[in-house]
Amino acid sequence: MKNPFVYGKIVGKENFANRRKELELVKNAILSGQNVIIYSPRRYGKSSLVYNAIQELDVVSIWIDCYGIISKKELAEKIATEVVRNWKAKKIVEVIKGLFRNVRPKIRLSEDVEVEFSLEEEDKAFEESLELPQKLAKRLKKRVVVVFDEFQEVAELEEDVLPKMRATFQRHTDVCYVFVGSKRGMMEKIFRSTLSPFYNFGMHVTLNKIPREEFKEFIRKKFENSGIKINDDAIDKILDVTECHPYYTQMICHRLWFNAFVGNKSVSVDDVVRTIEEIIHEEADAYVTIWDELTLSQRKVLVALSKGETDLYSAEFLQKYGFKRASNVQVAVKGLLRKEIINKVKDKYVVSDPFFKLWILRRHTSS
Numbered sequence: 001m002k003n004p005f006v007y008g009k010i011v012g013k014e015n016f017a018n019r020r021k022e023l024e025l026v027k028n029a030i031l032s033g034q035n036v037i038i039y040s041p042r043r044y045g046k047s048s049l050v051y052n053a054i055q056e057l058d059v060v061s062i063w064i065d066c067y068g069i070i071s072k073k074e075l076a077e078k079i080a081t082e083v084v085r086n087w088k089a090k091k092i093v094e095v096i097k098g099l100f101r102n103v104r105p106k107i108r109l110s111e112d113v114e115v116e117f118s119l120e121e122e123d124k125a126f127e128e129s130l131e132l133p134q135k136l137a138k139r140l141k142k143r144v145v146v147v148f149d150e151f152q153e154v155a156e157l158e159e160d161v162l163p164k165m166r167a168t169f170q171r172h173t174d175v176c177y178v179f180v181g182s183k184r185g186m187m188e189k190i191f192r193s194t195l196s197p198f199y200n201f202g203m204h205v206t207l208n209k210i211p212r213e214e215f216k217e218f219i220r221k222k223f224e225n226s227g228i229k230i231n232d233d234a235i236d237k238i239l240d241v242t243e244c245h246p247y248y249t250q251m252i253c254h255r256l257w258f259n260a261f262v263g264n265k266s267v268s269v270d271d272v273v274r275t276i277e278e279i280i281h282e283e284a285d286a287y288v289t290i291w292d293e294l295t296l297s298q299r300k301v302l303v304a305l306s307k308g309e310t311d312l313y314s315a316e317f318l319q320k321y322g323f324k325r326a327s328n329v330q331v332a333v334k335g336l337l338r339k340e341i342i343n344k345v346k347d348k349y350v351v352s353d354p355f356f357k358l359w360i361l362r363r364h365t366s367s
Helices: 020-030 046-055 072-085 092-099 120-131 132-140 150-155 159-171 185-192 210-225 232-242 245-262 269-294 296-306 315-321 326-339 354-363
Strands: 036-039 061-066 106-109 114-118 144-151 176-181 205-208 343-345 348-351
Touching: 020 036, 020 046, 020 176, 020 210, 020 354, 036 046, 036 245, 036 343, 046 144, 046 176, 046 343, 061 072, 072 114, 072 132, 092 106, 092 114, 106 210, 114 245, 120 144, 120 159, 132 144, 144 150, 150 159, 150 176, 150 185, 176 185, 185 245, 210 232, 210 245, 210 348, 232 245, 232 269, 232 354, 245 269, 269 354, 296 326, 296 343, 296 348, 296 354, 315 326, 326 348
Parallel strands: 036 176, 036 205, 061 144, 144 176
Antiparallel strands: 106 114, 343 348
16 A cells, blocks of 8 residues: 655655645736746645646646746746646657757757757857747647746856746747745845836745644544544643644655554554654754854854744844844844754744754753
8 A cells, every 4th residue: 555645755646645725826827828937945746736737637748947047048048948848749850959949959869858058059059948848838728837846046147048047938928927035035035025027926925834634634534544543632742842844744644654554454643753853863963064164143043043032133132142132133033044953934933843843942941
């Protein structure tokens, strides 16, 4: 039997944890041709949300993973390659050549087709690749949905990238664009700043943690439907520790399910506690590495957040944690956000990894 708890990758409907409201919101936006901007911290299930929305619609999807992209050329190649893979033509080489007017792409044919451009053709290739989704929509006579995953990475490229993308995309009548990002500050700068080419380019969707009662029901059904008993106290313990974080909740449930499946087919609070200890022990070396690379001010802020402090700039906080001025706290917070060790959720800063938070607390309970 397959483990019903899946994490660390895009999951389909069977393993997707609810989010019916957000799912309907994204589906309706796509159907109406509305561009969508989705952001939340990493591992909240943004990509799975978009994937499941698209799966329920009669559309053609183009998925562009922007993480790690370092040039316009690479972005152009990804867009061109994904469009060509959906073109559905027998003489694909001739099709590719006919799609471009001012560049001569290289074509690699192995298990699948890949399009490459020369560095000298970068600018022209980029501009022409941006037009391909609309051409695909006309070719297939269907709506095309282009998903840019981790879109904030694109903003780090050359200054003309965002203006050219906006100028091209706004002309496309048969293409819906979905922009997914995990760095909220950068995504808001791209889509909410009046100085940005993408200002107000689509509907904003902020993905928060899954509501506790919804998650409880999801967990209970997944265990019980696979023949594993679990009581409410055990589920509450799981969610108390993970704070309803989608990734970490699925992770611990995955392990608990496996142990129960090969064991006595039940999960108790003691099982949850024991599994938490195992995870913290296994991740200890990684946590030590992270901790050692932090400044003293960043460590102080992390300890404070782990203890539930919320007002990081009050006089009382500064005195309690040994900060001379609020600006020192601000610098530390920015550094932790940049490293994604903390996230801002509903105007509050939280430690991204709940097990790292526990590791910190156990070493600073008397501080």
